[in-house]
Amino acid sequence: MLCQFTAEDIEMLQAFIEESTESLQKIEDEILCLENVADSAKSLGDIFRQVHTIKGLSSFFSLSDITRLSHQVEYMLDAMRKGGIESNTQVVGLLLNAKDALSEMISQLSVACESVQQGEGLDVEVSCTHDVDALIHDIRCFLEENKEANIPTSVEQTLPLQHYHEVEHKIQQPLIASSKSEESDQESMTLLLDGVAAGMLEDFLLEADEHSAIITNNLLMILDSNPEDIGTLGDLFRRVHTLKGNTGLLLSVPIDDNLRMILKDLLELFQNMESLLSQVRDTKIPICSAIINLCFEAIDALVNITIMLRKGVIITDDSKLKRLVADMLAVREGGAQLACQIITTSEPIITIPAVVKPTYGRRSTDVAGGSTAHSIRVSGDKLDRLMNVIGELSITKNVFSQIARKLTMEHNLPHLSREVKDAGQFVNRISAELEDAIMAMRMTExxxxxxxxxxxxxxxxxxxxxxxxxxxxxxxxxxxxxxxxxxxxxxxxxxxxxxxxxxxxxxxxxxxxxxxxxxxxxxxxxxxxxxxxxxxxxxxxxxxxxxxxxxxxxxxxxxxxxxxxxxxxxxxxxxxxxxxxxxxxxxxxxxxxxxxxxxxxxxxxxxxxxxxxxxxxxxxxxxxxxLTLMVSRGLVVEVKNQLLVISLENVVEIVKVPADKLVKRRGQRMLYHRGEVLGVVSLAEILKMATQEILDYTPIVIVTDGQSKVAIIVDKLLNEQDILVKPLPEYLSAIRGMGGATIMGDGKVALVLNPVELVQLATR
Incomplete structure (x- = not known):
């Protein structure tokens, strides 16, 4: 599958890859639940929505193999939701095979995008060791053997495999006129509207973002698993009513003719959706998967339109929007019987590149409108860079105390020294808050x-x-x-x-x-x-x-x-x-x-x-x-004029031991301390630096790896301070006992020891 993309498309593709990867993991989790959960309706609904989203997004990028396979999986899931097919090992196996093939193609797409970013052209080839046509054939054969599932007929099922690509090409004609503008979203909107109309459009888009997020992520998902939830149904009705009113208000001002045509169709869609929900609320039509699917597609259509408007793009083909209006009207007029039988099998209206999906400033986590949350997706590399900068700040704050000490000891300026200390404490407080914040961001369940x-x-x-x-x-x-x-x-x-x-x-x-x-x-x-x-x-x-x-x-x-x-x-x-x-x-x-x-x-x-x-x-x-390998508190010691750091998390105690308390048994030094016998080793000898002399009062650090304890002899105990651990170069990383390096407040480099390996070396 060879696809051509512009440089602007690559960023959208990467967002699609990230979102699809998460969706596929959720799909696998829910597929595995099908074998063990008696009531699998919720799992089936969750899988269907995730697959539906992947299908729509892949269609936008003309990723035909991904679209074809996910489309076929939708048929199978829908047959399962209708009760014609029961979950068993064969069904779960087919779904997992399809999921694996989709995962592999998404993974290949990710590798291809990296090549493009490295300047190796804009042609992206997505290969799959799985035979996509064979997988589609297996699913079709299985569905054919289970005709009682009342599986919908589609143009795909009436044609041999070799003709499908031709049909698919016709299905996937662009819905929009592509825009190469690099201007901001606000500038793009001024291409469509000016003055008051532009302000009204912005208000419309902001409210559409909020309502569509709550409807899609909360209300419809609740109704899909609990159709009897009257409160949620009422909330959905009110939000659709608001969207209808906002669309009509925007139509009341002078706007572009093409935009007016699209908004009229959108208004008609919301009018029919509101009427349909009213019938459901009055118990004239039962909530079923068909109605939930239509509502999802309607909101998807709204989101698609808002995204394109922000990019200054006018949709030139609204045939699929009209088709959705017709489906909504058919369900309204057909009543309960048609509502429970109709299955939307056409290509979805939604073709949203995930990278431009709006961030919801007031996205609700509580349908009732209580608490709110706001989140954005941030690259892990950016977090790492931020962590490094904050780590450097943590190290820099140590300089203040050193300067203050010099001002007092070497220059006899105690008042100035006190001011420097106060400034250092202020920087220390800010640094600690930043460390806590970034660590909270890095922590993952x-x-x-x-x-x-x-x-x-x-x-x-x-x-x-x-x-x-x-x-x-x-x-x-x-x-x-x-x-x-x-x-x-x-x-x-x-x-x-x-x-x-x-x-x-x-x-x-x-x-x-x-x-x-x-x-x-x-x-x-x-x-x-x-x-x-x-x-x-x-x-x-x-x-x-x-x-x-x-x-x-x-x-x-x-x-x-x-x-x-x-x-x-x-x-x-x-x-x-x-x-x-x-x-x-x-x-x-x-x-x-x-x-x-x-x-x-x-x-x-x-x-x-x-x-x-x-x-x-x-x-x-x-x-x-x-918990983390980055910033930590360390004990600084000196061995043979070399600064070494041991993580305080692994330090049990620091003591100075008289030489006569260190006894030898079978050539091994031992220390009886606080009711237990500890082995005693020289840090210089462990690291093969030199033989260490035993002083009258020997500085000892008692270290643990969480299981064993060992007493380690050092030359000097210096101080404790915050450290930012940085990895050693590759040619040094294999040295046993070394965990990294850090830069001290005075600019000197100190080696950070790996306490676990240190204990292993000592007990060996």
Whole structure:
């Protein structure tokens, strides 16, 4: 599928890609619900609307394969909503295959757009390894086999596949005269109207934005799932009445002839829509999917017109608007019987490029008109840049205290020093508020990471013939968006492992007296300044003795090591490179295969991972992750004239220990402190900098990775301050124990240590 776009189109395409990607994930979530929820009406309605939107937007950009496939999926969904087709494995499989093909084409479109932005031409080719024609054929065949579904007839179904492209070309003729103007929206509107009329048009557009947002996102969605909601129906009627009045008011002033023609059709549409809703309110016509669909299309038509007017474009072909008016009138006059049978099968009026969808200044989150919210879509790169700037400000504020100290100690100017301190405190307060604000913007619910796993478990169950349910908890727990993105692959591996090799077959579970259906839990919760993510299953569990034997066979440990090893230590053996207990290698996963990579990825995020298991009962893998990797509070120490920073989140205590309190056992220094024995290591020796001498009173930092503690010897304890962690160059990033670098208030560079790796190096 080869498409040509102008440079202006690329930005709109990128917004379409972002919105469609989110829609497709929602579609997958709802498709998976179809198998488990007795009343699937709401899920079907949600899927239909998302697919309908993708179809309309793809048609605008002439993305024919996406349009054709989504159009066919609509037929199937509509047949399901009418009750002619029931949800089963075959139906869900067809829908998921179609969703996968749409996702792949959207992904290919994203890659193509990046190439265009890099100056590689304006021809965008969208390929798909899925056979779109074959998928469409499969859906058609299935619908043909289920004729009782009362599936609508369309021009697409009456033609062989090879003729469809010709028909599609005719369907997708442009609805508007394209505009290449680079002027602002306000300037574009003055091309249409002047003076009072221009002001009235702006008022019309603003109110249309607000009403269309509430109608589409709230009222119609509520009515679709709860047709008996009289209050919502009344609110919908009042808003349509207002839109009708606003359209008539705009027609009362001198305007462009083409615009007048469009507004007259729009006025007629709202008149019929108002009358139709009045009949529904008087219970002469029942609310059904056909009426909801007509209302959605009517509001889509309004939004389309407002967008084009803002761009200074006059719609030259209103045939589809007239068709919608005719459909609305037919339902009004046909009464209840026609209202329940009619299905709008024509191409949708709405062809909205998502990038110019209006931002609603007063978008309601409460239909009753209580609370309001305002949101915009912001690039992640922009947030990262803003975070870096705020981080630099956090570092700069440290300069004030240093200057104040110099003014007092070196220049004997205490009054001036006090003024500098006061200014520093003011900057410090502003900096702290900015940090809190940007961190709140970066924090994202783990739901974004969790949402793909129901599909993963379903696929594992189908491929292995097992019965598995996934239980997700704590989806509203928040993490830095960068951490969420980076835990995707490790989490995917763990969830697959739990389903593929953790859960037994139905026969094995029954023989063991278990529920035939296995369970996998994916949960998240906060613990202090960390987030805990757990993957747990009630499967076969791990046998520590078998793990030890495997490790001995592979040469990882000796017989003596195994005899001294606890069960908990044995479970951690699966994190060794090349260690696996899987008897059979499957296409899905193998417990232990790649687990060393999982641990490496988690450790790189300054997190920890551990395994607990009970043979025959199940296993649990626990990941502990920091809330963010950016600005944090750090303890600055000095070792061999080198400044080093340790995150305060991992510092348990700072002490100065007399030399005689450090005892040696088997060549290892130890410290008895506050009722526990701690291993003691030199930071200089861990980092292979030099041998460190033991002083009469040795400065020690007690550090934890969330599980173990270790006492670390340093040369000097300097201070604590806010730090902005920046990644190390690639040639330094592989050095164990290093988490990044930061710039101090005096301009010096300090290395930031990774406390998790530090503890691992120390305990090794």
């Amino acid at each position: 783990v739901r974004m990471a969790f949402q793909k796993y129901p599909r993963i478990i379903r696929d594992v169950a189908l491929q292995t013939g097992k019965s598995i349910t996934l239980i997700m908890e704590g989806e509203d727990t928040e993490l830095d968006k960068n951490i969420i993105e980076k835990i995707g692959d490790p989490l995917l591996h763990l969830v697959r492992n739990s389903g593929d090799h953790g859960i037994e077959t139905v026969e094995e579970r029954q023989a063991a007296g278990k529920d035939p259906q296995g369970s996998v839990w994916l949960r998240a919760y906060n613990r202090g300044k960390h987030v805990i993510i757990e993957v747990e299953d009630d499967g076969r569990g791990m046998n520590p003795e078998e793990l030890k034997r495997k490790a001995i066979t592979k040469g990882f440990i000796t017989e003596q090591d195994a005899s001294e090893m606890s069960d908990e230590q044995a479970f951690q053996l699966i994190f060794l490179p090349g260690f696996s207990t899987a008897k059979n290698i499957t296409e899905i996963s193998g417990r232990g295969v790649g687990m060393d990579v999982v641990r490496s990825n988690i450790t790189a995020l300054q997190g920890t991972i551990k395994i607990t298991s009970q043979f025959g009962k199940g296993s649990k893998i626990t990941m502990q992750l920091p």
